Each structure stands twice: as C-alpha cells, then as structure tokens.
Amino acid sequence: MTVVDETPGEQSDTRGRVAELLALREQARRGPSDRATEAQHAKGKLTARERIALLLDEGSFHEVEQLRRHRATGFGLEEKKPYTDGVITGWGTVEGRTVFVYAHDFRIFGGALGEAHATKIHKIMDMAISAGAPLVSLNDGAGARIQEGVSALAGYGGIFQRNTRASGVIPQISVMLGPCAGGAAYSPALTDFVFMVRETSQMFITGPDVVKAVTGEEITQNGLGGADVHAETSGVAHFAYDDEETCIAEVRYLIGMLPSNNRENPPTVESDDPADRRGDVLLDLVPADGNRPYDMHKVIEELVDDGDHLEVHERWARNIICALARLDGQVVGIVANQPQALAGVLDIEASEKAARFVQMCDAFNIPIITLLDVPGFLPGVDQEHGGIIRHGAKLLYAYCNATVPRISLILRKAYGGAYIVMDSQSIGADLTYAWPTNEIAVMGAEGAANVIFRRQIADAEDPEAMRTRMVKEYKAELMHPYYAAERGLVDDVIDPAETREVLIASLAMLRSKHADLPSRKHGNPPQ
DSSP: OOOOOSOTTOOOSHHHHHHHHHHHHHHHHHOSOHHHHHHHHHTTOOOHHHHHHHHSOTTOOEEESTTOOOOOOSTTGGGOOOGGGGEEEEEEEETTEEEEEEEEOTTTGGGOBOHHHHHHHHHHHHHHHHHTOOEEEEEOOOSBOGGGTHHHHHHHHHHHHHHHHHTTTSOEEEEEOSEEEGGGGHHHHHSSEEEEETTTOEEESSOHHHHHHHHOOOOOHHHHHBHHHIIIIIOOOSEEESSHHHHHHHHHHHHTTSOSSTTSOOOOOOOOSOTTOOOTTHHHHSOSSTTSOOOHHHHHHHHSGGGOEEEESTTSSTTEEEEEEEETTEEEEEEEEOTTTGGGOBOHHHHHHHHHHHHHHHHTTOOEEEEEEEOOBOOSHHHHHTTHHHHHHHHHHHHHHOOSOEEEEEEEEEEHHHHHHTTOGGGTOSEEEEOTTOEEESSOHHHHHHHHTHHHHHHSSSHHHHHHHHHHHHHHHHOSTTHHHHTTSSSEEOOGGGHHHHHHHHHHHHTTOOOOOOOOSOOOOOO
C-alpha cells in the first residue's frame, strides 16, 4: 500500500501537491490492505472496484467523493478513518449510455453504513435523479454501523426516501453480492429489479440467530435468505446466478432493454429478423385441445426477434411468464400464461408478479403484449383466505392504469374473471386478437353445461349422454372461435403463422399513442 509521508497540505509547490494528490488517490483505490483484498477473494467475491469495472464500459468510470472520510468518534473510530468510508460512488457508461452506481466496499468496516457513507449514497442518488439516468447499487454490506448509532439509521431513511422518489422515474437495479440484513433490505425491495448470486449473497430482516432465539427454528443464512430462496419462494429476487461475472453481465443486458428515464423510450436496435417472418411452427406447437399442455416459452421464442427474451422472476410463480424482448428492434414487455405450470391459472403469486411487471413497463414506456391461455383463477380455501380477491385486483388495477400500447392475443381458452383481468378489450386493451383455436367464455363448457342444464341432465334417462349433448350444444352456441369477434370483443381472428407480422404492424401504429389521465395526486391500488 502507498503511504503518504507528509501531512496533507504540507507540500510547498504545485507539483508536490499534485504528487500528494496522486498518492492519496492511489491509496483510496487500493483500499485498506492487500490482506483485506485477499480475504474478499477467498470468499469467492470480487472487490467493489472490480465489480464496477465489470459493470461499466472500460475507462468510463468517474468517481465522486473518493477522499471522503467519516467524522465519528468513540469506540476507536477516530483511529480508523479510511478514504471512501466503505462505499464507492460515481457514474460511467453502459454501451455508451450514462449509468450511476454505488458499491459497498466490504473491506472497509464490512461495508457497514455510517453517516458519511450514507451521505455519499444520497448524493449519487440525487445526481441520478437529476440527470435522468439509471442507478445500480452493488450491495455488499453488513448493515448499519453500530458505532455511529442513530446517525447510521437516519442514513438508511434518506436512501429509502430517494428510492421512493426515483420510483418510476429512473430504472433502479439492486445487485446483491454479499449480506444484506435488517432495515438495509428494504432499499432493494423498493427498487425495480433485484439480482442475487448464489452462496455469497443473502437478504433477511432477522438473521438465523434471532430466528432461533425467538422461534426455536434452526436454519442457515442461505436457507433463510439465499438467492434460491428469494428467486423461488419469496419472490424478492428477480434474477439469481452462480457467479458475479455472469450476474453483472446480465445487469448490463437488462440496462440495454430499459430507457434512461420515464421521459424516454427504450433503446431500439436494428434487427435482421424479418418483420414478416411466418411462424408456421405455431400451427403445431399449440394443441387445439385446451386440456393439453405446451411450453409458452416456445411460443414467445417464435414471435420475438431471434428468439431472445429476458424472463423476469423466471423461477417464482411459474404459471405466468413476464419477459422483456424485442419485436422488429423495439422493446416490448410480454405477459403470458404458462400451461405447463398449474395449467396457466392465475393465483396470488402470479397476480402479484404480473401486476408489478405491468406497472414497470408502463412507468418506462414499454408496450405490453399479453398472451392468454387461462382457465381462470386457482380455486381453494388457501387462495381465498390468502386474499386472492385483493391480489387479483392488483393485476386488474395495473392493466387498467397502464397507458402504454397494449395488445392482447388469445391463443386458446380465456375463461371467467381471469379473461377480463388479463388485459381484455373491456379494460382498455388497444387491440385484441385471437387465434382460430380461441374459446372465450364465462367458464369451460363442461362446467357451464352442468349449471345451465342441471335439471335436464338429472331428469334424462341417460344423464351422461345428455351431459355430452349439452356440452356440445353450449360449445356450438357460445364458445365457437368467432363468437367474441362477432360482438366486437375481438378485433380480428388471425392466422397463428402471421402473429409476428400482425403484432409488429400493430405496435408501429400505436407508437404515437397518447392517453390523458384524470388529474389526481395518485391512485389507491389494492394491497
């Protein structure tokens, strides 16, 4: 480590002062010691500066307040005043676009947040909001700096307030690369996307020791709040990866799909995938029999540019898919039922997942395409007692409130309230299309026949034969593919092979869409 021999400010000429400055900068860049760096690497973790170098374009990083030090005293703090105070802040570029970043340096105070540390984060957050550019936090900290007491806690309050002020204004991405415990976990929860790395990152409000003391349950840190737990069970993490390099590379990819702020559109790219490419494989990919499952991912891959899409919350609430992709170079958000998981029904978690995704797309001017193959809401005591009514209403509210271009496509079945909630024409979809295999109805034909023709079936000499006849009659009268089109509830019934071309042409028409909302402070969405 470089050591500055003289007290700062004692050099007698400008060249000496510049040499002193360079030495101080080198000291700040290298961190507390080589031993601390080796300890970080031994845990399978990169240093804060190594992470920033992976995130930003080479040579683009501009650091802010590199020489900041804390002013706290007591508990030995006055003897230990490292530069940066354990957090590196600044801005750079990702694929040439400005991005702001702060990164906890676990080598200094375990990345714990003190007053000076928090003030640096507040400043870079304010700069990001003012500049209208994405903010990425590389989190690897042990929570509040206990030695600084309430001052540290107040620092978290300032971060939460800015997270909320920036919500829907600039993209906020939290990358969890180490521990995040207690109140510190609420900042990532307020941001748009949360990335985690397996084995090295954990998030929880109360740690394993507290859980054991209060409840008697024994659990490891990863078992309580590891990446897989939050990606599969809690839904806190949108993405989880095996290593930091892959994780940060995917953060760069996501940034390339998002606008810099809510006043801009997402970046477009030139696409070599023809806009009029036919998808004849779709004719065989989706079975006409509504009871047969298929993989909706394959449908999405056939529709979007080069089959590329970034799925959000891939492993949580798998019965619905939320993904970012491109159509003719334009970014779109896709919400789709997944017949391979729970037959594609809507339940509490699927409703929450899709609602948040729709809100994010609407906030950042990303058109929404909804692919329907939904048999309804999941029945059950647990769902009703768990509040499926209010949770389902979150998705309904999100769609009704969205002003971006919205296109819905009914592939097969669309039954009951789930059909309405999944961006039907009646709640404001700009365009609604259907394949010839669609069935739009209050419920499935079997259930409907049992209700409508209950008496006739019960009085028949052969109830099963009568039930079969009534089901066939109900389908012929109310569930044929053109019933909704005849009543103007579907704009067109299209050839599945032409879906990509139809969607691209529709998006081009809707690109200049403008919607005026009633004047209000904000709505009161269901919770």
